[in-house]
Amino acid sequence: MNAVIKQPAPRPDAQIALPTDVPTDLLGPEAQAFLVDLHAAFEGERQVRLRARQHRQRGFDAGDVPDFRADTRSIRESAWRVASLPAALRDRRVEITGPVDPKMVINALNSGANCYMADFEDSTSPTWDNLLTGQRALRDAIKGTLEFTAPAGKRYALKPEGQRAVLIVRPRGWHLDEKHVRIDDAPMSGALFDAGLFAFHNAHALVAKDRGPYFYLPKLESMEEAQLWEDALSHIERSLGLPAGQIKVTVLIETLPAVFEMDEILYALRRRIVGLNCGRWDYIFSYIKTFRRHRDRVLPERGQVTMTQPFLKAYSELLIQTCHRRGAHAMGGMAAQIPIAGDAAANDAAMARVRADKLREVTAGHDGTWVAHPALIPLAKQIFDERMRGPHQHAMTRDDVLVDRDDLIAPSIGTITRAGFDGNVEVCVRYIAAWLDGNGCVPIHHMMEDAATAEIARAQLWQWIHYADDGHAPLHLDDGTAIDTALLDRVLLCLPSKLAGQDIPGAARVHEAIAMLESLTLRDTLEDFLTLPAYARLD
């Protein structure tokens, strides 16, 4: 019944190296010592966990499929519940998400949403400047002093405390390093840098407001990775003198392996977890990554992979059932449509899709949802207000849901069109260009694109083109065109002239992005995350 608990011995003698002009208000000697201690205690186990991911993927590449674990059956089958939810996180019907620059932070906190997920992950390009500016903005927001003046002169200030959204911070995932902080000549974990520095500066101010550091934890793949977070957060609580369990977390279930360990993840974090979230975009990416070598599970083009595809419906319903059995929130996810200015018909169509998505979520039993843009808050709020009378829907236990392994990995039906292929190429190139330019979330053809949505496009291109590996016949578009490197090259060749003259984020880096996408798509193995090679080019 007990999850694996490892507590590596801290190494107080470790040495830290930082950029020379490091700001002392954020990274003074005490903060540095705090980060060194965190790294010394948990870096070893982080590397173990990352190697375990590789090991498991080798099995999937050889034909294995994910399944529920035999060794944790007792966790799934016994009765237990997570700790009671803090008052500030009881009603989370609408959460706005977004990157951490000062303007976004003010707009999001003032937006009228119940919570704001301040994102160091999918929607932030982790330049050193973005990270420090974000940490400072959050610290000043908690103090109540954050202000911002836009270049054109518009001034931004926070609303009074009681009218602000509750802050939840999403640190980076376990796979990402923070290369600007080297400890014993190795990069620190980006996750521990983001979460640790935030807690170091803000935990006591938050406790004084009867809150605490609240985190969204991304891209977990197993119960052991959840346990690593549990150990690290307990360590932070002890180091900062916080009561045990003061730090609260919500875990994104956004990898295929993790959906088979939802009870186990809740259990590992049961003293502090508040809920799980359907991170649908990374989940789709993870499905493609996991089944990269399974020709019977190739997904149709991105636009056809909606939440009504059987494998996604099964995932969201099992998540709701699992959470409600354990007393945790089952948060919905993000519809990628954003408002379209200057085209009323197109805007109405986009809003109708958001409305349908939120309606599906509240009807299925979700306890809240995400929006990417402040203009979507009234729409999401109205739908949840009308159908969710109390602060949540835990009473909706969804005992009718009978989901098994095969439902969670069911193949999907659909096509790959010319527009779908070209769209994937354009999204990847434009997103990589923006990311390299320091912008982690951009509108492309009126859709929100971030690291998760772009990764679907990137992984699909790799999988479709490598379908023909080992002498297999290639996949074809619905018009009969073979999907091969020649097709990719033709589309890439046309892209610079198609994009020329458009005012797009990262325009100056389009050629670099094209080269990067080509290399990522043609290499023999699927790179785990595009942000890994891209990060080497950042700053």
Ligand SMILES: CC(=O)SCCNC(=O)CCNC(=O)[C@H](O)C(C)(C)COP(=O)(O)OP(=O)(O)OC[C@H]1O[C@@H](n2cnc3c(N)ncnc32)[C@H](O)[C@@H]1OP(=O)(O)O
């Ligand atoms: C898969 C996942 O991980 S989902 C979670 C990660 N993704 C996100 O969080 C997406 C966040 N959303 C965004 O970054 C933005 O909405 C974008 C990039 C998609 C579009 O942004 P823009 O092009 O600036 O939109 P637009 O011009 O319509 O914005 C209007 C105003 O709303 C503000 N705004 C837009 N989105 C947000 C947001 N998420 N939070 C706070 N303010 C926002 C803009 O700053 C702008 O403010 P201003 O009028 O004071 O200048």
Ligand SMILES: O=CC(=O)O
């Ligand atoms: O983080 C959210 C997702 O959908 O991915």
Ligand SMILES: [Mg+2]
């Ligand atoms: Mg994600």
